[in-house]
Amino acid sequence: MRIRAAGERDLEDICRIMCSTxxxxxxxxxxxxxxEAAIAAVEEGWGFVAEDGGRVVGFVLFRVFDGFPLGGYIRAIAVDREYRGKGVGSSLMEAAERAILKYRGNVFLLVSSFNEAAIRFYEARGYVKIGEVEDALARGEAEIIMRKRRPAH
Ligand SMILES: CC(C)(COP(=O)(O)OP(=O)(O)OC[C@H]1O[C@@H](n2cnc3c(N)ncnc32)[C@H](O)[C@@H]1OP(=O)(O)O)[C@@H](O)C(=O)NCCC(=O)NCCS
Known part of the structure; x- marks a missing residue:
């Protein structure tokens, strides 16, 4: 399995994974x-895919400069169901965080309040809940705002 920068040739795979997950x-x-989300991120140059034997099995899309004012922003991450729990998501997050923290002091993300597995995944990787937006994308469901700071040297 290898992590590499996402390009135009990956758009089909990113769309397939995202819209079935x-x-x-x-x-x-x-x-x-x-x-649209995939094209926007890939055109801006900020995305990674995980590839296994030539097959794209996961992706992360993010912003570095134009998301939250104080840091970069993870727009979306997903891994094919049969590849979950094998460290692919962690490797994708590490690659995105490295790119963001090179320039900015924080990584921000939003996660739906009902997505408990993803919240645990982020908390285990050092993300802390800092707020929530009620009725954000689905009525009755909040989007939780999470932040990870650049480690002090
Ligand atoms: C969240 C997600 C990207 C994690 O990817 P992954 O490749 O399974 O992550 P890893 O294997 O690196 O780590 C898995 C860890 O998350 C936990 N986990 C969370 N959701 C899981 C799932 N659906 N399947 C397996 N493990 C899951 C595991 O317990 C494991 O914990 P550990 O590191 O303490 O052992 C992936 O589960 C996914 O695509 N989920 C659906 C899309 C989604 O919710 N995206 C986030 C939207 S904000």
Whole structure:
């Protein structure tokens, strides 16, 4: 398995993984919306994919300079179901964090309040809840704001 920068040739795979995965399906991410998110990130140059034997099995899309004012922002991450729990998501997060923390002091992300597995995944990687936005993407469900600071040297 290797992590490499995402490019145009990966758009199909990123869309396929995103629009067939929770929480994106529950949040109303149609195929068009998934593809728009993928194109925006890849055009800006900020995305990584995980590849196993030539097959794309996961991705992370992020912003470095134009997300939150004080730091970069993880826009979306997902790993093919059969590849989860093998360290792929952690490797993708590490690659995105390295790119963001080179320039900014914080990494921010939003995660749906019902996505408990992802919240645990982020907390185990040093992310702390710093707020929430009620009724953000789905009525009755909050988006939790999480932050990881650049480690002090
Ligand atoms: C969250 C996600 C990206 C993690 O990727 P991953 O490759 O399974 O992550 P890793 O193997 O590096 O780490 C798995 C860890 O998360 C936990 N975990 C969370 N969700 C899991 C899942 N669905 N399957 C397996 N492990 C999961 C494991 O217990 C493990 O903990 P550990 O590191 O303490 O052992 C992946 O589960 C996924 O694609 N989820 C669906 C999409 C999603 O929720 N994205 C986040 C939107 S904000």
């Amino acid at each position: 929770e929480p994106f399906t529950s949040l109303g991410y149609t195929r068009d919306r998934c593809c």
